[in-house]
Amino acid sequence: MTDTTQAARxxxxxxxxxxxxxxxxxxxxxxxAMIASIADPGVPTTSAPLGHALVELGRADERIVGLSADLxxxxxxxxxxxxxxxxxxxxxxxxxxxxxxxxxxxxxxLVPFASTYSVFATRRxxxxxxxxxAEPNLNVNLVGALPGLTTGYGPSHQATEDMAILRGCPNLxxxxxxxxxxIEQAVPQLAAAPGPSYTRLLRGKxxxxxxxxxxxxxxxxxxxVRPGTDAVLVSSGLMxxxxxxxxxxxxxxxxxxxxxxxxxxxxxxxxxxxRELDTPRxxxxxxxxxxxxxxxxxxxxxxxxxxxxxxxxxxxxPDEFLDAGALPTLHDRYGLSVDSIVARVREKVARG
Amino acid sequence: MGLTVDRRDSLxxxxxxxxxxxQHDLDxxxxxxxxxxxxxxxxxxxxxQGQAQGEGYVGQGLGAADILxxxxxxxxxxxxxxxxxxxxxxxxxxxxxxxxxxxxxxxEAGIVPREELLTYAADGSRLPMSGMSTYTPGMEISGxxxxxxLTLGVGHALGLRAQGKDAKTFVFFSDGELDEGSxxxxxxxxxxxxxxxxxxxxxxxxxxxxxxxxxxxxxxPQEERWASxxxxxxxxxxxxxxxxxxxxxxxxxGAQATGRPHVVICDTRVGAGVPLLENREKLHFMRVEAEDWxxxxxxxxxxxEAAAAAGTDGKVA
Ligand SMILES: Cc1ncc(C[n+]2csc(CCOP(=O)(O)OP(=O)(O)O)c2C)c(N)n1
Ligand SMILES: [Mg+2]
Numbered sequence: 185m186t187d188t189t190q191a192a193r194x195x196x197x198x199x200x201x202x203x204x205x206x207x208x209x210x211x212x213x214x215x216x217a218m219i220a221s222i223a224d225p226g227v228p229t230t231s232a233p234l235g236h237a238l239v240e241l242g243r244a245d246e247r248i249v250g251l252s253a254d255l256x257x258x259x260x261x262x263x264x265x266x267x268x269x270x271x272x273x274x275x276x277x278x279x280x281x282x283x284x285x286x287x288x289x290x291x292x293x294l295v296p297f298a299s300t301y302s303v304f305a306t307r308r309x310x311x312x313x314x315x316x317x318a319e320p321n322l323n324v325n326l327v328g329a330l331p332g333l334t335t336g337y338g339p340s341h342q343a344t345e346d347m348a349i350l351r352g353c354p355n356l357x358x359x360x361x362x363x364x365x366x367i368e369q370a371v372p373q374l375a376a377a378p379g380p381s382y383t384r385l386l387r388g389k390x391x392x393x394x395x396x397x398x399x400x401x402x403x404x405x406x407x408x409v410r411p412g413t414d415a416v417l418v419s420s421g422l423m424x425x426x427x428x429x430x431x432x433x434x435x436x437x438x439x440x441x442x443x444x445x446x447x448x449x450x451x452x453x454x455x456x457x458x459r460e461l462d463t464p465r466x467x468x469x470x471x472x473x474x475x476x477x478x479x480x481x482x483x484x485x486x487x488x489x490x491x492x493x494x495x496x497x498x499x500x501x502p503d504e505f506l507d508a509g510a511l512p513t514l515h516d517r518y519g520l521s522v523d524s525i526v527a528r529v530r531e532k533v534a535r536g
Numbered sequence: 537m538g539l540t541v542d543r544r545d546s547l548x549x550x551x552x553x554x555x556x557x558x559q560h561d562l563d564x565x566x567x568x569x570x571x572x573x574x575x576x577x578x579x580x581x582x583x584x585q586g587q588a589q590g591e592g593y594v595g596q597g598l599g600a601a602d603i604l605x606x607x608x609x610x611x612x613x614x615x616x617x618x619x620x621x622x623x624x625x626x627x628x629x630x631x632x633x634x635x636x637x638x639x640x641x642x643x644e645a646g647i648v649p650r651e652e653l654l655t656y657a658a659d660g661s662r663l664p665m666s667g668m669s670t671y672t673p674g675m676e677i678s679g680x681x682x683x684x685x686l687t688l689g690v691g692h693a694l695g696l697r698a699q700g701k702d703a704k705t706f707v708f709f710s711d712g713e714l715d716e717g718s719x720x721x722x723x724x725x726x727x728x729x730x731x732x733x734x735x736x737x738x739x740x741x742x743x744x745x746x747x748x749x750x751x752x753x754x755x756x757p758q759e760e761r762w763a764s765x766x767x768x769x770x771x772x773x774x775x776x777x778x779x780x781x782x783x784x785x786x787x788x789x790g791a792q793a794t795g796r797p798h799v800v801i802c803d804t805r806v807g808a809g810v811p812l813l814e815n816r817e818k819l820h821f822m823r824v825e826a827e828d829w830x831x832x833x834x835x836x837x838x839x840x841e842a843a844a845a846a847g848t849d850g851k852v853a
Binding site (some may be wrong): 246281 | 716
């Protein structure tokens, strides 16, 4: 792991000579800092994929503009700002103005990408998303960093219900990318598609795993990234990385798991998901989100509508406000880690 | 409103010996000396927490230490042994990421044990990186989503007044929070309701997440804005205990059940009291090398002792 949390942890490791003062023994080994890496061991990372994809897009299309609400540095927008200072608008920590202004810019013919943290986009500025972007169906592309549980900072920054809030919004496309590959490929497609979008941004050093497979991002499509005969894992966002790593681990035990990646949450590719779940395989949904109102319920709705009877176990966050703490600790506690996925799949497959 | 009468609500409430009361009857030099000492202790606590994590909002904590010293050592009425005592003044930390400064002030006030500061932001700690009422004694609100504090403060002040209590509500927020519309909605509301029992303080440190405040969203002139909203306005050097004490005295002496709400606009310096941090690039979240923490602590102590020896008025050099 090359993340800052790990680096910080290493510098605080107990002294090798065992001379810890008593208060040192009490000193924390794991931090609840805002920014923590989500890359698992052995997964390479790419720096600021959103920023670089936007720069590339901006070169080809001068209608592309960037906005942020005092979080350019923390949402990879600074890369675009540095390349196109005259096309970047720092709106201050005023999320509602940023959303309204982005919608206004779209009305005069620009194609804005606007960034803040997911919690502030969805909880504070939702009225602006619904009425100023979605109802007139404007091409405004929102990027929310720290989606779901990707910071140990506590409920103020953990956007555990961002998809639940936004799935009810008509016209709004919702993308939950797995990695840098998804982000790089999604950006031009989002700009080209009419109507507003919300992307659950992974920022900083972003894992890169989908290029190990025969995969490409297609807006609106779920993809079978990996076939498998014993279990099927329907996943989105960073949980697809976890699902793929879990499938690798399960393969060593002779459990063959398929991974179906739903990078677009809305519109939902019901046909693909229903087809993959109409099966005797042990079935799961995996999402970095509360089990209320996200991928699990989108999947359940699709199955019921299609008249398919299937028993699907949700792997996701509980319906509660989560703890503050170090991110790896919390991912273990709430069952998002590779190890806990492996254990749940193995157990269900064994039960038959 | 409740039927139980806390004995501290009666006139001889100081008899419990644990209630901290406003110090305005004391000699001014005695008060200032105590404030200076508290500010030093708060700063040291901030550095200890920063050292425990290796990084954090240390610059902000150092900058805000004098404000918190005046509030906790001098102005606020509370019972450290019972942070939920009904008769207390309320202190609301809107700026959740300033929690380390509040924890340090709580330790100085005796609300949390000082050793506990070393658990700051660690797994299982009562002192999370962002202040939350559900974790920490003395933390009245959960403030990490910025721009909530003053709206909650309106409710505390209105509610306490409706209950016939003369406790005051203090709200701390940052200059970045001046960007949020909710702050100004609350400012208008507080004036409308004539919340003379509300005392707000703004930490004007000139910094926010993406850089200097002036580059992000211009927010001056502040005095005129608050005054035009109907507030009683004071603007001071927020690292000058004398100026702070005078401003808070004016606010709290003038605090009434009804009347203009009060704001102390405090111009502070990121890293104040520790030249090593004050003179480097101002960053919202700073990392300090392991070997530099003792240097920071040494500089802090040196500055404090030198000021005390010189008999200055306690302003951090
Ligand atoms: C509503 C909201 N929007 C954005 C953020 C992200 N954020 C955290 S601190 C910060 C800067 C706020 O300014 P200030 O408190 O003055 O920063 P400091 O002086 O500590 O650098 C921002 C934008 C937030 N916590 N809440
Ligand atoms: Mg500031």
